[in-house]
Amino acid sequence: MAEQTQNTEAQIQELQKQIEQLKASQKSPYDVYQTSLTSRYCSAEMTQLFSQRSRHSTWRKLWLGLAEAEHELGIETITPQALEEMKAHLIVTDEDFEAARIEERIRRHDVMAHVHAFGLVAPAAAGVIHYGATSCYVTDNAELILQAKALDLLIQKLSKVISNLKAFSLQWKSEPTLAYTHLQSAQPITVGRRSAQWLQDLTFDLENLETVRANLKFRGAQGTTGTQASFLEIFQGDHAKCDKLNEILCKKFGFPACYDISTQTYTRKVDLIIAQAVAGIGASAHKIANDIRLLANFKEIEEPFEAKQIGSSAMAYKRNPMRSERICSLSRTLMSKPASFANTLSTQWMERTLDDSAIRRMDIPEMMLLAEAVLIGLDNVTDGLVVYPARIRSRFLEELPFMVTEAIIMKIVAKGGSRQEAHEEIRVISRQAASVVKMEGKPNDLIERIRNTEYFKPIWDELDGMMKPELYVGRSVEIVERYCGAGGPVEKVLAPYKEYLAQSTTAQLNV
Template identity: 75%
Template sequence: MPAGESKFDAYQTSLTGRYCSPEMSSLFSQRSRHSTWRKLWLLLAESEKELGIEAVTQEALDQMQAHLILTDDDFEVARVEEKKRRHDVMAHVHAFGAVAPAAAGIIHYGATSCYVTDNAELILMRDAMDLLLPKLAKVISNLAKFAVEWKATPTLAYTHLQPAQLITVGKRAAQWAQDLMFDLESIEHVRSELKFRGAQGTTGTQASFLEIFDGDAAKCDALNDLLCKKAGFPACYDVSTQTYTRKVDLMVANAVTGLGASAQKIAGDIRHLAAWKEVEEPFEKDQIGSSAMAFKRNPMRSERIYSLARELMSKPASFANTLSDQWMERTLDDSAIRRMDIPEMFLLADAILIGLDNVTDGLVVYPKRIDFRVQEELPFMITETIIMRLVARGESRQEAHEQIRVLSHQAGHEVKHEGRPNDMVARIKATEFFKPIWGEIDDMLKSELYTGRSADIVERFCGAGGTLEQKIKPYKAIIDKTTTAELSV
């Protein structure tokens, strides 16, 4: 940044400045990325020395080890070099050699640029998933506790966004948690399957390494075994070109961006529930809902989650296009877009999970309001039971259905056109056809009778020893010591 210029004078991404965690922002920083390059060059040199390459000296390794983390001065040297050479990897090779002169002649020995760029991306994606998974498990844990707490509280269900057979507040939360559990499983799977590119040469044939090892193919394999072990990967991909296949990026993206779809669904539901005044996200004492309308309690956290999720869900198409547009063994039009897409994908997912943690750890439920809205619709909800009981007493199912249809339309007219309360029950009690069950109607108006097995479903899935408890068990130590994340703003 030029002297005298403030950070406020240049564009700053809102992801790092406003929404995501310092840990995720740091992981994808230039210092992290280029220090990872240096670590990869050191791993390559160490492995080559272990396999008998005499040009790699211990002094060279010691100097490389001492300068793995780039300083601001290192970045300036690299900037000057890149302006002259128009090649970022070679600029950093020269910058590393300037502080590790004993290694200057062997840094990047046998490698192509993708040795550092691609392997670094794989390391960063692996570490980013390791940051996301505990946060996702924490949100699932929040929802599991919430679901169990409210497992038996009847609430209106909706199909077509119209009132349907009752469920419970906890049952809806259990559905949210199950979607997130699927996301957890998907990310865990791609994380476990992630491999290394390793040292494969310029087109994936290992020709350069076959040369430096005097035609010894076993040493080429041993080199990659060493690199994988040192970098913490199970193996290299069986086939590489100049790069690892961009199919890997797409598979990772499909797993990570699936979280966006789940988050948007959850945030959308909460926004509707807030509009109905049934359930709200946390609202702080001094929080302002609107600059003009002081009474407002806008669900701004859920809206933010929804917005970020929409952007996250746009990423798979970009990764798919990058994969499909790689001609033959590689074209460089994958470079600039991946510099944006990979970090942004993880920064978005991180910001979404911070928001979801905050919201799900402090959801506010208004049981009386929920019951009020249930009672508005309950007279319609009991009609199916009424029909079944009449049929059991010998009445025609079709005639009972027609009688209910007529009365329900009349009651609906009162509600919609006249703004009056639902008088369906009074109409039933005044209609002779329903006389056989008049004495039972009041007992039918208990909302807990119409939630089916909701409470059992919640307990089995979210309760002690349930599916979710087993699924998030590997993250329990982290969850237990984590307090709810606060949004940056």
């Protein structure tokens, strides 16, 4: 025992010497590539969650959990002292990382490198760390734990955006605005009715995330190919203890159960299911941000713009929608992730291949970071949208003469006229009015043309009363009230997040 302690001390001394050498050669962070997700766009909470310290400290918690469960089930070689030493070193230190890095250079195996580093600081446990487990016991279970926590963060942030748009929709439920099909003026709606459509897409995303999160399970301790053969041997053929082992692990790490079937890994179908739900945020956000960019071009609605913000380095007057553009940019990358996860799933030969490893190291954190960055931007934008009612009404009135033509046809028919004749009369003078607008740059004179066309004399007296935008928005107000108001679907969707929403503030952009 004394000789083993002496050897361990010598290893530690040699390690400390190598650490000092490595520290002396370290470069400034400005000399190495950094992802903009962590340096510019995401919260400290999410970036910390997917940090190396978080990941590898989770590995240590998993190793401790396994050892505790095995000890509880009668494995005497795992001593109380071993467990205590493991508990005392669950957070991986900088020195531990250097120890693992040096070891990985030799072994070319990251899990065994960290087993070695853990054993250095918990020598009583060095011989039993990872007992019966395969590498995926820590890597896969850690990824499930991290993704579960990331989904919790995304769900909360998404609920905040939904809450923003709920309030916005109710505030502007009665403000008439031009609607567009094919990006051409169509039957009017209201400002709040349009934002309620954005809102509904996000509620679908929230429901999908909630479902994925609720159905997320654990890999557990399944052995090298998912048969639990190693644990069956450890427990001397006791199948009940193999089941009990996973029950204990699920309870320790907050999962309802293990997946019924695992190979060396949990099926990569799980990652794809998660990715499809998370990427849905990107699709919804891209549509919303695109609409806002178009409305900004119309000068009807704008994203927040700070007092000293610069829109263009050359054109000082500009108010470029940089927040919405950023949302679109990040969303495009997020929307591409399911294809990557699908490819990874499809190429897992038999019980697993390692070509899933390097790509998932990037894909899983990037997916969650991208989604959070999108939601941070969307929260900031939707909680500060600026509406210009006078401009909206002005643009509406330019198109209103065309909007009332359907109502004019119906009134003519109600007074005994022919719908086909009325349609033809309207078609001819509408095109004449459109030509004046497009070819001569003059105001829309369709109503005057109607006043000067004898065919429409039966409804001349009613024309002034028809020139009110509010008459053409259909049931927009009622639809918004029913959907966003008290007791409506959105209120029910947000009910689980009342406490979070009461404490949350609008996300501020780092840059």
